[in-house]
Amino acid sequence: MAYGFKAINKSDFIQIDEDTVSFQILATGTTSSGYGQYVTIPNSYPEDIFVVVRPSNPNSSSVYVMRGYMFDYTPSGGSRIRRAYMGSSVNTTFPAFNLASDYAIVERADGSGFTPPTSGYGFNVYKSNGDLSFSSELPTYRVAATRNYNITASNSGDGIWYTPPSGKNVLGMYTFLSSFDLYRVTQYSIGGNERGSMNYYRHALFDYPSNRFGLDVKGYYSDGPNGGAIYDYVWSGYRTEMIGDVG
């Protein structure tokens, strides 16, 4: 190894070396409360950032759900709009998603737009190709667990998928803001020409009292148009989910 440093455990497994790339925090923040809140991502931020979120100042005896998604749109002749929508709520049958959220904007240290800090303090670690792999000058997002789930009509991913090891708490952890939003719309016959419709949403689930994290799926019914088409549309495909610590 010619660059960086290496840390190994007692069995000689590598824990950190020059190829260990950290997720560095560019900014942390808190949104206002209210439905439909979002954070404007300045266009000066790199392209390859992502956002992690959690309920802000939660009651540890309540279960919370979060809704949110990334938005990136440039209207014809207009300026680019980059937003991270987010909202949290105590988990109920009809959560309002109008409580404040904490967030962090994250980028891989070797990302194309990442500028290595040059404060003269701490230390930077570089890979053999010259890319930064870690800087002590910025906080990091330390991933505790991840899953890659294939969404289909019959597999929503609903349920708990992370329980921390002893001594570690979900309270305070952040989840990757993937698409916690509408993922399935179905319309069906409820007899003759009459139609019923269901919209299904995926939400991040912070179960603080039981100290675990997962996914909550909620379906909402509405009457469909008389004689309307019968369909079952699913925004199918793989979703990456993460839970981790900021600091």
Added chain:
Amino acid sequence: MIKVAMVKGNGEIQTIVCPSDDSLYTNGESYGEVTARIIPFNTDTHQALELWYWHNDAWQTREQRPNHLSVWQGHNEAGLPTLKS
């Protein structure tokens, strides 16, 4: 390290952000739909989000949101902050 209130067009704070690099935000500069206003680092974030708004180039205070379903209508012409319940 700095703390920055990102202010919407109606004066309400959209978010309060702490950048890892102070040079990411400049006081008074627009960033898309919002304007950066640097605030004291020891500001209570939740209190500022609830009670502060920007008007006439200064921070003003409004009453506490009566509930989380209330939507703020902005500073009215009579000079009184308004809340719609």
